[in-house]
Amino acid sequence: MATKHLFLLPGDGIGPEAMAEVKKLIAVMNDRLGSGFATDEGLVGGCAYDAHGAAISDADMEKAMAADAVLFGAVGGPKWDAVPYEVRPEAGLLRLRKDMELFANLRPAICYPALAASSSLKQEVVEGLDILIVRELTGGVYFGEPKQIIDLGNGQKRGIDTQVYDTFEIERISGVAFELARTRKNHVTSMEKRNVMKSGVLWNEVVTQTHKARYSDVKLDHMLADAGGMQLVRWPMQFDVIVTDNLFGDMLSDIAAMLTGSIGMLPSASLGAPDVKTKKRKALYEPVHGSAPDIAGKGIANPIAMIASFAMCLRYSFGMVDEADRVEGAIAAVLDAGLRTKDIMSDGMTEVGTVEMGDAIIAKF
Amino acid sequence: MATKHLFLLPGDGIGPEAMAEVKKLIAVMNDRLGSGFATDEGLVGGCAYDAHGAAISDADMEKAMAADAVLFGAVGGPKWDAVPYEVRPEAGLLRLRKDMELFANLRPAICYPALAASSSLKQEVVEGLDILIVRELTGGVYFGEPKQIIDLGNGQKRGIDTQVYDTFEIERISGVAFELARTRKNHVTSMEKRNVMKSGVLWNEVVTQTHKARYSDVKLDHMLADAGGMQLVRWPMQFDVIVTDNLFGDMLSDIAAMLTGSIGMLPSASLGAPDVKTKKRKALYEPVHGSAPDIAGKGIANPIAMIASFAMCLRYSFGMVDEADRVEGAIAAVLDAGLRTKDIMSDGMTEVGTVEMGDAIIAKF
Ligand SMILES: CC(C)[C@H](C(=O)O)[C@@H](O)C(=O)O
Numbered sequence: 001m002a003t004k005h006l007f008l009l010p011g012d013g014i015g016p017e018a019m020a021e022v023k024k025l026i027a028v029m030n031d032r033l034g035s036g037f038a039t040d041e042g043l044v045g046g047c048a049y050d051a052h053g054a055a056i057s058d059a060d061m062e063k064a065m066a067a068d069a070v071l072f073g074a075v076g077g078p079k080w081d082a083v084p085y086e087v088r089p090e091a092g093l094l095r096l097r098k099d100m101e102l103f104a105n106l107r108p109a110i111c112y113p114a115l116a117a118s119s120s121l122k123q124e125v126v127e128g129l130d131i132l133i134v135r136e137l138t139g140g141v142y143f144g145e146p147k148q149i150i151d152l153g154n155g156q157k158r159g160i161d162t163q164v165y166d167t168f169e170i171e172r173i174s175g176v177a178f179e180l181a182r183t184r185k186n187h188v189t190s191m192e193k194r195n196v197m198k199s200g201v202l203w204n205e206v207v208t209q210t211h212k213a214r215y216s217d218v219k220l221d222h223m224l225a226d227a228g229g230m231q232l233v234r235w236p237m238q239f240d241v242i243v244t245d246n247l248f249g250d251m252l253s254d255i256a257a258m259l260t261g262s263i264g265m266l267p268s269a270s271l272g273a274p275d276v277k278t279k280k281r282k283a284l285y286e287p288v289h290g291s292a293p294d295i296a297g298k299g300i301a302n303p304i305a306m307i308a309s310f311a312m313c314l315r316y317s318f319g320m321v322d323e324a325d326r327v328e329g330a331i332a333a334v335l336d337a338g339l340r341t342k343d344i345m346s347d348g349m350t351e352v353g354t355v356e357m358g359d360a361i362i363a364k365f
Numbered sequence: 366m367a368t369k370h371l372f373l374l375p376g377d378g379i380g381p382e383a384m385a386e387v388k389k390l391i392a393v394m395n396d397r398l399g400s401g402f403a404t405d406e407g408l409v410g411g412c413a414y415d416a417h418g419a420a421i422s423d424a425d426m427e428k429a430m431a432a433d434a435v436l437f438g439a440v441g442g443p444k445w446d447a448v449p450y451e452v453r454p455e456a457g458l459l460r461l462r463k464d465m466e467l468f469a470n471l472r473p474a475i476c477y478p479a480l481a482a483s484s485s486l487k488q489e490v491v492e493g494l495d496i497l498i499v500r501e502l503t504g505g506v507y508f509g510e511p512k513q514i515i516d517l518g519n520g521q522k523r524g525i526d527t528q529v530y531d532t533f534e535i536e537r538i539s540g541v542a543f544e545l546a547r548t549r550k551n552h553v554t555s556m557e558k559r560n561v562m563k564s565g566v567l568w569n570e571v572v573t574q575t576h577k578a579r580y581s582d583v584k585l586d587h588m589l590a591d592a593g594g595m596q597l598v599r600w601p602m603q604f605d606v607i608v609t610d611n612l613f614g615d616m617l618s619d620i621a622a623m624l625t626g627s628i629g630m631l632p633s634a635s636l637g638a639p640d641v642k643t644k645k646r647k648a649l650y651e652p653v654h655g656s657a658p659d660i661a662g663k664g665i666a667n668p669i670a671m672i673a674s675f676a677m678c679l680r681y682s683f684g685m686v687d688e689a690d691r692v693e694g695a696i697a698a699v700l701d702a703g704l705r706t707k708d709i710m711s712d713g714m715t716e717v718g719t720v721e722m723g724d725a726i727i728a729k730f
């Protein structure tokens with residue numbers, strides 16, 4: 001079996017603590033199952049800026065490009081609030097997404113039965129929730145040019161960002177959404193603001209055409225993004241797969257994540273296109289949560305989203321479906337047994353730290 | 366007392382039904398209190414397109430510009446889904462906002478005690494909720510140029526929208542937010558995506574400067590818009606006034622509206638700058654809900670948001686604070702008495718239609 005090359009980018013804040021638990025799991029899989037993972041590690045975000053003056057070094061970018069998969073922790077913190085825009089911590093993540101061409105961001109919002117009660121939504125509204133948000137990740141207002149601040153004189157400045165989408169970008173992301181829907185409840189909802197944005201008009205048109213040409217067996221709905229946000233809060237169970245652009249996806253996936261009761265639980269996968277010859281796709285896996293600088297270093301961060309991101313990596317990058325199921329099963333089992341990190345703690349449960357949570361999941365694996 | 370000129374634009378779908386209840390209230394106020402309202406009426410949205418081939422005629426635009434205040438119902442419906450982009454129903458509303466320079470959109474999200482149970486959020490999370498979203502309404506990606514679809518050949522098109530903000534636009538909208546905060550809990554949260562957007566960087570900078578120069582007595586927080594959306598769902602009571610741009614405001618105000626249990630309840634005001642001489646400001650008042658074509662003409666639409674929009678009109682355009690309080694009190698009293706339209710119906714309450722709800726509110730006025 002060929003060695004599986006993982007490149008780890010723990011980043012800032014709670015990133016390294018959460019990643020440490022994944023490293024333990026990788027070691028166990030290598031020892032017990034001979035899974036053949038080789039890991040290398042780099043810097044991204046504020047720590048990379050401190051070391052190299054850039055949010056990710058060219059050397060680490062090369063390693064990320066060469067790896068079979070990248071595991072990413074989190075970036076940012078108040079320490080770097082005042083660094084120049086071009087080298088801010090987030091620039092490292094954005095460069096990874098862009099240079100690796102990770103256009104498809106998969107964000108499942110799953111409500112673990114054991115946690116349904118901790119949502120701010122009524123239990124009956126979120127229990128059993130299982131949505132997949134497919135977010136376009138390399139286009140839109142995140143990368144369009146011009147993107148600049150112009151000095152107009154007289155104390156006036158002008159801030160400009162550009163939302164741009166081409167047909168092929170919308171086609172390929174909606175293809176991913178339709179394919180995934182076929183493995184689920186066969187229902188895609190596409191969201192944009194076609195009543196205000198020309199990119200939304202094109203988005204709507206291309207999704208409709210792609211559906212008609214190749215995926216007419218899948219149920220397709222269109223919703224305006226503002227109405228979609230509202231419907232997510234009102235009755236999230238109506239959705240199966242949601243496909244949307246980079247900026248709407250950023251907002252909507254965070255809202256969907258919050259419905260589930262804890263953003264500390266949710267993983268994501270960012271995938272490139274399959275290589276024409278090898279069929280392999282570049283991939284990066286990261287928790288939906290951020291670097292949480294306020295609790296960093298205290299040993300209380302929830303490592304579940306990071307571990308669940310590794311489970312997605314097993315599934316999507318290595319086809320290790322059994323192992324992925326086992327990791328996800330171990331997470332559910334530990335929650336059922338009543339273990340909770342501080343962010344998801346509730347009456348009658350047992351509060352544990354990051355390391356104990358990681359150990360408990362590995363013990364159930 | 367000078368005549369108060371109201372220009373009514375009921376629009377499409379449930380707009381006319383909801384507006385009819387406001388007309389009755391206006392007649393009662395003229396008769397009983399001698400309030401001196403003169404009303405004129407025009408067409409906007411799909412009905413204007415059917416009549417004139419435009420989403421609002423120039424003649425009606427002139428009347429809107431000349432009125433003391435505009436009352437707007439709702440626009441759009443499947444009938445006009447295929448009309449050209451330039452004359453789609455929403456274009457009428459966008460032209461009104463732009464030509465009248467209504468840069469400040471005030472969207473209160475108030476949870477009526479009688480309705481707290483009908484929210485999809487837990488009652489304790491939303492009971493007593495009182496947030497004001499101040500949305501910039503004449504700038505950003507809604508109006509920035511270029512805004513177009515380019516044909517690239519080879520079956521490829523490119524959709525482009527441009528997000529633009531100038532210093533003065535951010536300054537004036539944040540001024541509105543700070544002023545309003547002083548009449549409330551004195552707390553403003555500004556939301557943008559400065560980690561990705563240059564307009565967000567400028568937004569953050571200008572809000573910070575405006576605060577420092579003129580409103581340092583008000584508590585100011587900054588939040589990334591995605592995190593803000595999440596926090597709205599997690600713990601909305603942490604907010605007092607939220608100030609944000611046109612597109613984020615569109616999404617966030619809809620989500621905030623949904624928290625309250627019914628979007629059929631919520632009014633909004635769109636205000637221009639006070640005239641240097643007369644101090645009067647152009648204004649348009651509209652419910653947050655849309656045209657709801659599926660229930661139009663059935664006599665079951667909830668007229669409360671439209672009536673509450675008229676209450677905002679009394680307050681902001683005519684300084685009729687007592688009368689505004691009385692209208693809002695009548696709405697609360699009718700809800701306390703157990704009357705409900707279909708959209709907010711729950712066990713043990715009395716279901717009524719649009720007309721009965723309007724009559725009941727007028728009876729309590
Ligand atoms: C960190 C930031 C640049 C990023 C984004 O806006 O995409 C984050 O919010 C996310 O959703 O992954």
Ligand SMILES: CC(C)[C@H](C(=O)O)[C@@H](O)C(=O)O
Nearest residue numbers: 195196226455456458459615
């Ligand atoms: C109808 C539409 C153009 C409008 C908007 O996007 O602003 C609506 O959603 C609103 O929020 O008033």
